[in-house]
């Protein structure tokens with residue numbers, strides 16, 4: 001049905017897709033309709049602003065998270081007429097508490113540093129000198145005597161060479177995830193890391209750090225880039241200095257939270273599912289606009305755009321808003337476990353968790369036979385900015401789906417240049433999301449869901 005030579009004609013501003021192999025020209029007309037509805041209304045941005053103002057601080061154990069759950073249920077039930085389910089999820093119970101303090105004292109002067117506690121950080125107040133390491137590896141190789149009784153600073157920044165910023169993140173993020181535990185094992189009193197970003201501002205970027213059960217947590221913080229440069233310069237100068245750090249974090253027993261799942265029954269194969277998802281939780285430093293408010297809106301709006309365009313799904317389409325992606329992935333595990341117990345079959349699952357930026361492409365994994373069809377969809381999506389389907393990780397919340405080897409897994413891959421400017425920082429707010437860029441993402445995902453539903457065997 002798909003494949004062979006394709007020809008794109010532009011008639012009166014409408015792209016018509018023709019093919020010698022019997023491609024249905026109705027597809028390009030329907031996809032154009034999705035984009036027209038999306039771009040005329042820009043509803044995605046209105047919904048994103050609502051979510052971020054009603055529930056800005058929405059780690060999955062925070063009070064705001066439950067406001068986000070109620071908001072998503074109302075949108076799914078009342079606005080989209082879907083069946084909506086709350087799935088109970090036990091999540092870690094970490095709170096930041098009051099804003100952190102980091103004061104660097106050198107040569108009789110005090111320099112306040114911009115710092116944010118990492119998720120999993122302990123509370124504490126510490127005054128000590130700082131020992132610096134350029135990389136996590138350098139810290140790992142250091143003798144305990146160098147670290148004991150000191151504050152550790154790991155100044156491992158993003159490698160500027162990869163074009164995709166996610167690659168730089170993947171290369172550096174071990175310093176945030178594992179660095180504080182390595183420092184604690186060697187007797188450090190606290191650990192600071194350079195923020196995971198290319199941005200040349202001074203906003204600290206938080207994120208999860210992991211203390212295994214065998215390690216007693218210590219205060220662990222990210223520094224803004226300017227603050228990191230200041231501290232590094234002082235360490236290199238070998239001037240006498242002290243750093244005072246205070247964190248107010250609390251860790252309680254696991255607590256109950258929820259996934260939100262909206263379902264639109266399929267007409268021909270209701271027992272087969274296509275999932276489109278994002279994660280509803282977000283770090284509390286900003287309001288989680290790109291990470292991952294945008295992905296939640298993409299998932300919900302993809303179904304809404306299909307509804308507005310008059311689509312009748314063959315399979316059952318679901319939006320899934322996962323709890324606890326940021327500090328545990330427990331929502332994804334619960335969704336998949338429940339689904340497995342119910343004997344459900346997923347033909348495809350897509351996550352949007354790379355921001356609300358201009359569409360570029362989709363990554364795929366898990367089912368090479370189904371993935372081969374994607375290249376045939378490309379001519380239909382190229383007029384809207386999609387230029388690739390390429391192998392790669394789909395999304396953290398889709399990891400449990402890998403067990404279902406027939407299920408095609410997809411990750412939305414927008415332009416990545418600005419994503420880590422805002423990721424987990426105070427600037428991850430709707431002002432840094434462009435309404436048309438966000439909407440184009442919703443429409444691209446809607447169009448892909450339509451093609452998957454229609455053409456996947």
Ligand SMILES: [Zn+2]
Nearest residue numbers: 279291292353
């Ligand atoms: Zn995310």
